[in-house]
Amino acid sequence: MSRIPQFILFIAFLFTISTGYAQQPDTLWKRLLKENTFLLQPGPTGFTGKGWDLIQAGVNDNQFVLIGEDHFMAEIPYFTEQILKTASFNTFALEVDPYIARMLTQKLAQTDTVSLKKWAVQAGPALSFYSLQEEFHMLREASRTHTSLIGLDQVMMMSDQLLYDELAQKTPNPRVRQRYADMSERATISAMKAAADLNHPMYMQSAVFEQDVATLAKEPMTPYEKEILDAIQLSARIYKTQSHALRVQLMKHQLMAAYASAIKDKKVLVKLGAMHCARGESYLTVYDCGNLLSNLAESDYKSSYHIAVFGKNGIQGSPFKALPARPLDPIGGELKFMQPFFDVTPSESWVVFNLLPLRKALQKQKLSITDIDLRRTILGYDALVIFPTAHPSHSMN
Numbered sequence: 001m002s003r004i005p006q007f008i009l010f011i012a013f014l015f016t017i018s019t020g021y022a023q024q025p026d027t028l029w030k031r032l033l034k035e036n037t038f039l040l041q042p043g044p045t046g047f048t049g050k051g052w053d054l055i056q057a058g059v060n061d062n063q064f065v066l067i068g069e070d071h072f073m074a075e076i077p078y079f080t081e082q083i084l085k086t087a088s089f090n091t092f093a094l095e096v097d098p099y100i101a102r103m104l105t106q107k108l109a110q111t112d113t114v115s116l117k118k119w120a121v122q123a124g125p126a127l128s129f130y131s132l133q134e135e136f137h138m139l140r141e142a143s144r145t146h147t148s149l150i151g152l153d154q155v156m157m158m159s160d161q162l163l164y165d166e167l168a169q170k171t172p173n174p175r176v177r178q179r180y181a182d183m184s185e186r187a188t189i190s191a192m193k194a195a196a197d198l199n200h201p202m203y204m205q206s207a208v209f210e211q212d213v214a215t216l217a218k219e220p221m222t223p224y225e226k227e228i229l230d231a232i233q234l235s236a237r238i239y240k241t242q243s244h245a246l247r248v249q250l251m252k253h254q255l256m257a258a259y260a261s262a263i264k265d266k267k268v269l270v271k272l273g274a275m276h277c278a279r280g281e282s283y284l285t286v287y288d289c290g291n292l293l294s295n296l297a298e299s300d301y302k303s304s305y306h307i308a309v310f311g312k313n314g315i316q317g318s319p320f321k322a323l324p325a326r327p328l329d330p331i332g333g334e335l336k337f338m339q340p341f342f343d344v345t346p347s348e349s350w351v352v353f354n355l356l357p358l359r360k361a362l363q364k365q366k367l368s369i370t371d372i373d374l375r376r377t378i379l380g381y382d383a384l385v386i387f388p389t390a391h392p393s394h395s396m397n
Contacts, residue, residue, distance in 0.1 A: 028366060029358075033344060036354040040385075042075075046082045051352030051385075055307065058383060059086045062305035064263075064293045066270040068277030068381065069309050070335070071129065072317035072325075073390040076309050077138035080271055084142055090266035091258075092147045095273060096128050097235070098254055099228060100159050101151030103166070104130060108143035121396045125158045125195060125319050132319055132393035150258045152251045152272070152289060155235040157202040158194070161187035163228050176219050183212050198322045204236045248286050251276070255289055259296070268293075278380025279306050283373055290380065308381040310335055312342050317392025325392040337373040338386075345386045353384040 040051030047055075059065050065083065069076045084092075094101055104127070110116050120127065120136055129135045142149065155163065164184035168177050183203075190203040203209050213233060221229075238247050255263070262268075270293065275283045279294040290306055297304045317325045328335075330342045345351050358378050361367040369375050377384065 028361060029340075032358050032361060032367075033340075033353070036357050037344060038352045038354070039346075040350045040352055042078070042350060042387075046085065047079075047350075051350065052082075054352055054354055055083070055383060055385070056086050058305040058307070059083055061303070062297070063266075063300075063302040064268045064270065064297050064304035065089075066272070066277040066290050066293065066304060066306045067309060068272065068274035068290065068306065070311060070316070071273060072132070072319065072393050073311050073314075074134045074317070074393045075311065075387050075390060077134040077393070079309055079385065079387075080269075081138050081141050083269060084138075084145060084147065087267060088145070089142075089147045089269045091150060091262045091268045092142050093150050093152050093255070093258075093263075093268060093270040093272070094130075095153045095271070095276075096130070096151040097153050097155045097159065097231065098151040098258070099155070099163055099166070099231070100127065101149045103162065104139060105143075105149045108139060108149075117396070123162060124396070125191065126156075126162050128156050128159060129319070129393075131396055132317070133396055134393050136396060147269070148262060150262050152254050152258075152270075154238055154247055154250055155204075155232050157204050157235075157239060158191045160204055160232050160235075161191060163232065167225055167228060171222065171225060173219060173221070176216065176221065176225075179212065179216055179219075183209075186212075195321050198320070202239075204232065205239060209236065244284055245286055248276075248282075248288050251289050252292050255292060263293075263296070264300070274308050274310070277306055277308070278376060279304065280380040281376055282380070283376055305383075306381045307383045307385060308377060309385045309387075310338060311390030312345050312386055312388050314388075314390030315392045316390055317394070319393075319395065328390055337371045338377070340374065341384060341386060345388060347388050350385065350387045353386075355381055355384055 038049065038051035038054055040047045040049040040055070067080055067083065107116055107119055120131065123131065125131050130139055139149070161184045164180045164187060168180035168184065171177050171180065186208060187203040190200070190206070193200040194202055213229065216229065234250060238250070270277065270289070272289065276288045277290040278288065279290050282288040294304045311328055312330050313328055315325050316328055330336070330339065341353060355378050358367065362369060362375065362378055369378070
């Protein structure tokens with residue numbers, strides 16, 4: 001974190017914007033950016049600055065708060081922790097399946113922190129993002145505030161082993177118990193090989209998995225066993241067909257399954273990839289969970305607040321050994337459409353862009369923006385947070 005006093009940064013920041021306009025006629029876009037760009041300064045006890053005031057107001061004034069992120073950066077769980085401290089959330093929705101979310105809730109309730117960390121290390125990538133230190137620490141902070149965790153995603157290909165273990169413990173049938181144990185072993189071996197070589201097929205994608213499930217179908221099983229196996233089979237279908245539309249359908253289905261008990265009339269924080277959290281059309285041309293939550297809030301005469309969080313430069317991490325950390329490229333990378341915002345982001349401070357005035361100008365056709373993803377960002381998010389340098393999240397090992 002920079003130790004340069006905030007007022008010096010702010011003066012330098014304004015000077016940068018002003019000199020950037022000096023040699024060319026002012027435009028509505030530049031004026032709106034200048035009027036709606038605010039600094040927020042991270043520190044050991046949280047954020048300060050007008051940018052944080054804007055974020056806090058949005059968090060406190062809305063029932064649903066959504067954080068759309070770019071994954072595997074240490075700064076984003078830190079930002080989320082500060083959001084958790086801003087308001088009393090009842091529910092925290094995560095990009096994991098409902099069963100892993102339930103497992104995390106149970107484990108985080110333990111007072112034995114040594115056993116908790118040992119379990120997390122052993123589970124490893126099966127916990128998805130939460131196998132990373134900063135993400136797991138964020139969940140522990142949520143647990144301390146008695147915020148319930150729910151999962152909206154499919155069963156990840158490296159998570160199914162934990163579910164087979166759970167089924168082996170719960171089934172009353174000894175023969176079926178051994179089948180679950182065998183499936184867990186196959187999934188674990190496959191995951192270990194895939195962690196070292198991403199071209200190695202996962203157990204969920206294999207013919208052996210199909211045979212094992214077909215054999216299990218002939219056995220009597222409890223409703224809970226059938227529910228989890230059906231969820232794993234649907235997830236396997238999503239992976240095999242590479243159907244993002246089906247995945248989003250599943251996520252919205254699971255959101256609605258949790259609606260009555262964990263979302264309706266609750267203060268809810270949602271942390272998913274940025275493609276899922278926009279109130280309008282997503283970056284992948286579907287209407288995702290952010291759109292559904294926005295509509296649900298409005299149908300109850302309430303509102304939602306959508307925050308996009310991106311790093312400009314630095315390193316994006318990875319939970320897999322076979323997929324190394326990689327440098328961010330603000331000019332030619334996946335987020336190159338964000339360059340108009342990146343261009344006015346100072347090198348030493350976080351920035352918040354209040355997108356509401358830009359959205360109104362765009363909707364009234366006073367602004368002309370041809371880049372479709374830039375349009376989706378402005379129409380889909382209320383605030384855009386950019387931090388200058390990303391640091392990769394760390395493995396629990």
